[in-house]
Amino acid sequence: MAxxxxxxAVAVIRLRNPPVNTLSFAVLQALEDGLEKADxxxxxxxxxxxxxxxxxxxxxxxxxxxxPNRPVKSLAALVSLIESxxxxxxxxxxxxxxGGGLEVALGCHYRVAxxxxxxxxxxxxxxxxxxxxxxxxxxxxxxxxAALDMITTGKHIxxxxxxxxxxxxxxxxxxxxxxxxxxxxxxxxxxLGPRRLSLKxxxxxxxxxxxxxxxxxxxxxxxxxxxxxxxxxxxxxxATQMPFADGVRRERELFMVLLSSGQARALxxxxxxxxxxxxxxxxxxxxxxxxxxxxxxxxxxxxxxTMGRGIVTSLVKANxxxxxxxxDLEYLNTGRxxxxxxxxxxxxxxxVGAQTLDFHNPARLQFTVDFDSLRDVDLxxxxxxxxxxxxxxxxxxxxxxxxxxxxxxxxxxALNIDEIASATSRPQQVIGTHFFSPAHVMRLLEIIYGxxxxxxxxxxxxxxxxxxxxxxxxxxxCFGFVGNRMMFPYVQQAVFLLEEGSRxxxxxxxxxxxxxxxxxxxxxxxxxxxxxxxxxxxQGLTGPSVPAxxxxxxxxxxxxxxxxxxxxxxxxxxxxxxxxxYQYEKAGGRTATPDPWLHSLLAQYRDTHGxxxxxxxxxxILERCLFSLINEGFAIxxxxxxxxxxHLDVIYINGYGWPKHKGGPMFYASTVGLPRVLxxxxxxxxxxxxxxxxxxxxxLKKLAAVGNPPIKEWMSYLSQQSSRL
Ligand SMILES: CCCCCCC/C=C/C(=O)SCCNC(=O)CCNC(=O)[C@H](O)C(C)(C)COP(=O)(O)OP(=O)(O)OC[C@H]1O[C@@H](n2cnc3c(N)ncnc32)[C@H](O)[C@@H]1OP(=O)(O)O
Numbered sequence: 001m002a003x004x005x006x007x008x009a010v011a012v013i014r015l016r017n018p019p020v021n022t023l024s025f026a027v028l029q030a031l032e033d034g035l036e037k038a039d040x041x042x043x044x045x046x047x048x049x050x051x052x053x054x055x056x057x058x059x060x061x062x063x064x065x066x067x068p069n070r071p072v073k074s075l076a077a078l079v080s081l082i083e084s085x086x087x088x089x090x091x092x093x094x095x096x097x098x099g100g101g102l103e104v105a106l107g108c109h110y111r112v113a114x115x116x117x118x119x120x121x122x123x124x125x126x127x128x129x130x131x132x133x134x135x136x137x138x139x140x141x142x143x144x145x146a147a148l149d150m151i152t153t154g155k156h157i158x159x160x161x162x163x164x165x166x167x168x169x170x171x172x173x174x175x176x177x178x179x180x181x182x183x184x185x186x187x188x189x190x191x192l193g194p195r196r197l198s199l200k201x202x203x204x205x206x207x208x209x210x211x212x213x214x215x216x217x218x219x220x221x222x223x224x225x226x227x228x229x230x231x232x233x234x235x236x237x238x239a240t241q242m243p244f245a246d247g248v249r250r251e252r253e254l255f256m257v258l259l260s261s262g263q264a265r266a267l268x269x270x271x272x273x274x275x276x277x278x279x280x281x282x283x284x285x286x287x288x289x290x291x292x293x294x295x296x297x298x299x300x301x302x303x304x305x306t307m308g309r310g311i312v313t314s315l316v317k318a319n320x321x322x323x324x325x326x327x328d329l330e331y332l333n334t335g336r337x338x339x340x341x342x343x344x345x346x347x348x349x350x351x352v353g354a355q356t357l358d359f360h361n362p363a364r365l366q367f368t369v370d371f372d373s374l375r376d377v378d379l380x381x382x383x384x385x386x387x388x389x390x391x392x393x394x395x396x397x398x399x400x401x402x403x404x405x406x407x408x409x410x411x412x413x414a415l416n417i418d419e420i421a422s423a424t425s426r427p428q429q430v431i432g433t434h435f436f437s438p439a440h441v442m443r444l445l446e447i448i449y450g451x452x453x454x455x456x457x458x459x460x461x462x463x464x465x466x467x468x469x470x471x472x473x474x475x476x477x478c479f480g481f482v483g484n485r486m487m488f489p490y491v492q493q494a495v496f497l498l499e500e501g502s503r504x505x506x507x508x509x510x511x512x513x514x515x516x517x518x519x520x521x522x523x524x525x526x527x528x529x530x531x532x533x534x535x536x537x538x539q540g541l542t543g544p545s546v547p548a549x550x551x552x553x554x555x556x557x558x559x560x561x562x563x564x565x566x567x568x569x570x571x572x573x574x575x576x577x578x579x580x581x582y583q584y585e586k587a588g589g590r591t592a593t594p595d596p597w598l599h600s601l602l603a604q605y606r607d608t609h610g611x612x613x614x615x616x617x618x619x620x621i622l623e624r625c626l627f628s629l630i631n632e633g634f635a636i637x638x639x640x641x642x643x644x645x646x647h648l649d650v651i652y653i654n655g656y657g658w659p660k661h662k663g664g665p666m667f668y669a670s671t672v673g674l675p676r677v678l679x680x681x682x683x684x685x686x687x688x689x690x691x692x693x694x695x696x697x698x699x700l701k702k703l704a705a706v707g708n709p710p711i712k713e714w715m716s717y718l719s720q721q722s723s724r725l
Contacts (some may be wrong), residue, residue: 002030003052004037009045010184011038012177015631018402020052022056023100030073031104035081035089044183047085049108050092050177051101056117059099059558062268063124075100076132076248083196088187092180093117093168098156103132106141109195112183113159114176119167122154124228127264127270127661131255134645135235136247137197144205145215148236150221152229193346198244212237212259225515226661227263231612243264266663269711270653273646273664280462280474283640291455294405295462300325301375302394304335307411308383310439313342316359317440318467323366323373336358336367342440371401379464381433383411384535386535391415394422397426407460409433417477427452431461436482436655444655450477473651473693476641483651485636486665489628489693491532494520495561496691497621498602501613505580505594510621515659520625522592523657524564525574529581533568553609559690567598589661623680628693630669631681631700638699644715645670666716670711678704 001024003014004334013034015021029050038044051057053378060075060475082089082104091097091105091115102119105111113119120140121130129135130151139147142165148158160166172179193199205211216233223229231254238250258264281287300311300323308324315322315617324339326332350357358364366373374380380402382394391410398408408430412422421427430446445465449458458474465472494507508519518526537543541555542565552562567580574580575590633648642648649664662668668675678696685694699718703709706717 002034004034006044007048007181009043009188010181011044011047012042012181013038013047013049014052014609015049015057016052018053019055020096021053021055021101022058022061022406023075023104024061024064026076030076032074032078032675035085038087039085044087045188047089047667048092048177048184049082049089049104049254050180051094053095055095056091056097057101057104058096059101059103062271065126065128066265075103076252079103079132079137080198082107083109083198084348085109085526086192088184088190088192088195090180090184090187092176093119093159094176096156099123099130100132103130103134103137106134106137106197109192110180110183110187112170112172112176112180113162115159115171115173116178117159118156119159119162120154120156121151124152124232125267126156127226127228127261127267128258129228129232129235129255131251131252133248135232135251136239136244138167139202139236139239140200140244141196142714143203144208144236144240145211147239148215148219148233150237153222157690173592175256202240208240212240214561222413225518225659227261228258228267231258231520238708262264263661265659266667266671269663269667270649270660272469273649276367276644276646277471277473277650280458281643282455282458282474282476286455286458288459288462288635289511291459293459294378294407294456295463296378296407296467297381298322298323298459300374302374302382303384303583304331304339305383305385306437307435307439309335309338309342310437310441311381311383311411311435312339312365313346313440314435314468314470316357316365317346318469319358320467321364321366323368325368325371325374325379326456328369332367332369336417339365346440350372359687370643371397374401376403377406379407379409379460381409381411383435386412386415386531388415388419388538388657391420395420395423395430399426405429407431407457409461411435414480416479417448417453421450421452427613428454429457431457432481433476434483435460442655443469443471444483444651445472446483446651446655447472447474447552448477448481449474459476471650471654473642473647475651476639478636478639478641482636482642482648483655485641486629486632486648487653487656489632490625491520491524491692492561493624493628493691495563496559496688497616497624498563499561499606499609499611500616501606502616502621503594503599503602506616507621507625510618511625512627513618514622517657517661523591525580525582525584528574528576529564529568537545544555558692559688563602566601566605620684624684624694626665626668626700627681627684630677631693631697633666633669634697634700634703637714638697645711667711674700674704674708 001016003016005012015027017024038047090110091108094117097105097119098240121128121134135151145164148162159171163171200391219229219233230616235251238247264610279288298321299315299628301308302325304324304326305633312322312324326335341356347357380398384390410432412432413434417432421430424430436442436444447461454647462472497507504521510520511519553560572579575584578584578587583595591678636642645666648666652658652664653660658664678700681694681696
């Protein structure tokens with residue numbers, strides 16, 4: 001837990017709790033024991049605290065915040081104990097010092113960091129604040145602006161920046177522990193008063209009030225409905241207004257408010273869900289623990305449209321050499337210009353001193369129209385438009401040209417991976433990689449295995465996601481996979497609500513107030529209404545393949561809304577045409593304004609179909625959209641398309657703008673309570689029996705019937721009960 005040693009006048013206390021030395025109760029106890037032992041030993045003149053395995057500490061155990069025996073209270077006491085030590089205490093920071101880990105270092109009198117170390121107070125990202133007196137000590141050490149920035153954003157800063165800010169006293173390139181012991185020996189006997197941060201005044205600013213009021217506006221704007229940034233701000237402001245002890249009391253009050261908030265629980269769940277989603281398994285028994293990835297030393301991207309350009313940019317940023325291929329020279333030149341522009345922009349955003357992007361070197365980025373250039377690459381990502389025949393033709397070619405072990409990926413948002421793989425002689429190496437637009441920005445990568453995809457292929461795609469700094473979530477093959485499959489009923493309900501009496505702006509407002517970055521209609525306008533239109537044509541839901549005499553509002557025995565088709569037939573494809581569910585200032589414009597044309601279309605449509613418009617309240621809008629999405633999530637879990645609710649939540653947070661402080665759709669359902677979700681779905685499906693998406697899924701019914709178990713137990717009910725579902 002913490003190892004005690006001597007060197008010889010310096011007591012060495014090593015935090016030990018793999019993998020990241022979190023501050024469990026046992027670690028804190030051992031640290032306290034070590035300090036007492038050092039204090040009692042007259043031959044010890046100084047103390048050095050470091051962490052095992054090249055990591056100082058990742059702070060408090062996130063899993064422990066929901067436990068009644070959480071050790072957080074003793075952490076603050078321990079930091080005070082370190083600071084009040086009569087012998088100098090030096091922190092040797094290697095790897096990471098985060099959260100409570102950095103607060104422990106702030107209690108030390110000196111800090112030495114390795115040049116590759118990172119430090120931060122990321123509590124805000126977990127819905128908390130640095131509650132072990134960090135909000136009071138940090139501003140005293142590095143000043144209010146820098147402390148406020150670190151505490152309200154939670155960002156990790158590199159050691160070199162920490163040195164500039166005065167957060168650490170020394171940065172070393174060699175052995176940090178030895179350097180810290182050297183410093184400890186050097187400062188023996190020097191006065192400790194000036195090194196105790198709790199005794200220092202907060203550095204003054206010419207106009208602290210003006211600075212704080214501007215900072216507050218900025219913090220609120222960035223918070224997007226999240227409570228923690230505002231309370232972090234209040235705690236730092238308290239440091240500027242009160243003596244240390246009162247500031248600490250205020251910090252504690254604010255911490256307790258956050259600790260008991262639903263947002264903190266949701267954000268901590270989201271952190272752990274992301275880690276859980278890395279541990280993929282398939283119903284066939286393949287698993288992250290046994291599959292080994294293949295190295296990806298080179299890649300190719302086919303198609304330089306919007307998606308392909310972003311994917312090339314992502315690969316270059318990850319330092320993977322890329323061959324970019326287009327069908328002809330005209331498309332190639334347009335694509336090349338666009339990619340170079342994106343890369344120039346990315347290069348400008350990079351930190352000074354970071355490795356530069358080597359994209360002018362043809363050995364790192366090559367543009368071609370020649371398929372033969374793909375002969376030697378380790379991995380190909382096909383990113384042409386969503387057309388099954390075209391994709392199959394390309395995969396047939398790849399199967400003939402690429403070297404035997406190459407992984408063949410298709411970037412598709414809905415198409416059948418098995419059908420694409422059937423065009424090759426090596427379906428075990430074919431996998432879906434669904435990137436989200438813009439592909440060099442969005443964190444999510446949905447990884448879709450087909451019937452024949454090998455565990456190695458899955459592990460390689462997961463490894464690729466990591467290399468691209470994305471979160472890869474492994475899912476099974478079905479129409480729309482996980483993300484879009486859950487999105488269909490959500491958007492569908494939104495459209496039915498228009499038929500029944502609502503307006504796009506009313507529906508969007510409710511979902512934006514809930515926390516989505518944009519509502520379903522603004523999202524459809526942004527993505528392009530023609531995308532869904534083509535897909536519905538392909539499914540035979542609209543267009544010439546619909547049999548004559550089919551009722552306008554019926555398909556396959558269920559209610560269908562032709563409203564989106566009517567918009568497309570009028571050339572309204574959304575932002576790109578300047579008109580969609582809203583009107584825009586021009587084609588390509590981004591400012592959505594409610595459109596009287598659309599309102600009269602809706603009125604006319606209701607008249608034609610004899611629909612009596614009714615007032616639809618916010619609760620119904622929210623519940624019909626969200627609960628139908630969640631309902632599909634339960635069906636996906638029951639079918640084994642995803643291996644747990646965490647996977648669905650990670651997809652929604654990282655790919656669909658679901659507010660992270662609400663934990664993802666499945667977590668949200670667990671907070672609402674499954675019996676309530678079920679009762680509401682029953683109510684809406686009884687009121688609208690032929691509207692799809694509202695009939696409760698069997699798995700949701702099962703979980704509600706067994707008494708609303710906690711989310712982490714859901715999947716166990718599935719394995720016990722699957723035969724009866
Ligand atoms: C009234 C008194 C109040 C007192 C208040 C006390 C205030 C203190 C609060 C805190 O300290 S909150 C915690 C702050 N720390 C963090 O937010 C760090 C979170 N961790 C990370 O950012 C990363 O994990 C990492 C440390 C940078 C390492 O990243 P890497 O990509 O290398 O590995 P991961 O897969 O992310 O993690 C490995 C493994 O470790 C688990 N883990 C990491 N950090 C924690 C943690 N703080 N608590 C519990 N577990 C942690 C992570 O879940 C992985 O484990 P598995 O899930 O794979 O089992």
